[in-house]
Amino acid sequence: MNRRQFFMQAALATTVLCNIPGLAAAGPQAPPRTGTKRKQAGYYWFTIGDIDVLALSDGTLRSNAKLLNDKPGQVDALLRQAYVPDPRITSVNAYLIVLGDRRILVDAGTGALLGPALDKLPESLAAAGFMPGEITDILLTHIHADHSGGLSMQGRRVFPNATVHVSRAEKAFWLDPANMDKARDNHKPMFVKARESLEPYAAAGRLAAFEAGQTVVAGITSRPSTGHTPGHTFYVLDSQGQRLVFWGDTVHVAEAQFPCPELAIEYDIDPEAAVRARRQAFEEAVREGHLVAGAHIAFPGIGHVAKAGQGYQWLPAPYVNDAIC
Numbered sequence: 511m512n513r514r515q516f517f518m519q520a521a522l523a524t525t526v527l528c529n530i531p532g533l534a535a536a537g538p539q540a541p542p543r544t545g546t547k548r549k550q551a552g553y554y555w556f557t558i559g560d561i562d563v564l565a566l567s568d569g570t571l572r573s574n575a576k577l578l579n580d581k582p583g584q585v586d587a588l589l590r591q592a593y594v595p596d597p598r599i600t601s602v603n604a605y606l607i608v609l610g611d612r613r614i615l616v617d618a619g620t621g622a623l624l625g626p627a628l629d630k631l632p633e634s635l636a637a638a639g640f641m642p643g644e645i646t647d648i649l650l651t652h653i654h655a656d657h658s659g660g661l662s663m664q665g666r667r668v669f670p671n672a673t674v675h676v677s678r679a680e681k682a683f684w685l686d687p688a689n690m691d692k693a694r695d696n697h698k699p700m701f702v703k704a705r706e707s708l709e710p711y712a713a714a715g716r717l718a719a720f721e722a723g724q725t726v727v728a729g730i731t732s733r734p735s736t737g738h739t740p741g742h743t744f745y746v747l748d749s750q751g752q753r754l755v756f757w758g759d760t761v762h763v764a765e766a767q768f769p770c771p772e773l774a775i776e777y778d779i780d781p782e783a784a785v786r787a788r789r790q791a792f793e794e795a796v797r798e799g800h801l802v803a804g805a806h807i808a809f810p811g812i813g814h815v816a817k818a819g820q821g822y823q824w825l826p827a828p829y830v831n832d833a834i835c
């Protein structure tokens with residue numbers, strides 16, 4: 511086929527396509543296909559045993575946060591090999607567990623604390639058919655603005671009927687003014703934000719602290735994983751022989767930290783302990799073969815972990831869309 515014949519065939523194909531009744535009719539109503547304000551899918555349903563779980567996107571964040579403990583050139587090489595753009599793109603994920611008559615959020619998004627590109631959790635929740643007033647419990651993996659910022663807006667509770675659960679160590683650390691005085695300057699604003707997010711719940715008697723390791727609500731147990739913050743906590747959901755472990759901030763930069771778990775991030779309050787906790791979490795996920803939910807692993811952040819050479823590898827759970835509506 512020469513060039514002219516090719517263009518004639520292409521033109522004919524276009525004419526035929528444009529004359530298909532359904533397509534022609536759909537044209538004027540179809541949403542615009544370009545534009546920077548278009549939003550992506552914000553929720554993803556999956557099941558653990560017979561329990562429905564919903565991954566919720568609060569949006570994505572462009573980040574240059576510094577990784578620590580690296581050898582010269584190591585992080586750059588890892589990111590280049592993985593085609594990671596600069597600045598890196600980080601998902602901010604939360605999860606909803608539908609457990610009997612309870613509607614349980616794991617983490618609550620950023621709210622207004624990290625800018626307008628985020629704060630999409632309420633919209634993602636609404637798109638999946640849930641109102642903030644339906645949420646009965648909120649389990650915080652830890653108190654950082656990207657996990658607890660969405661709890662309150664201008665001093666009011668966003669989830670008016672929810673009890674916020676957090677480990678006793680985490681609550682004590684962030685709500686004690688003496689710790690803010692002792693903190694590094696770049697960590698001090700985190701204490702202010704923590705207080706703003708949690709105080710409305712404390713004032714309403716809706717802030718509950720647990721000892722790490724306890725069952726928090728029936729069917730969900732907590733497990734300490736300290737380092738990133740002093741009371742950083744995993745939540746473990748079991749049903750019919752399947753297990754999902756909510757990992758919180760065990761991984762911030764998957765492309766670097768799975769192959770090299772010794773890489774800490776500048777937000778870690780205790781980087782050495784955070785590295786130990788990450789290694790333990792990876793080892794356990796490989797040994798037990800359970801699913802993991804990562805707050806900053808690319809949405810929906812659900813997958814398994816495998817050994818790969820000296821390090822580890824992330825295996826995202828396969829996308830499933832076989833629902834019958």
Ligand SMILES: [Zn+2]
Pocket residue numbers: 654656657759805806
């Ligand atoms: Zn985080």
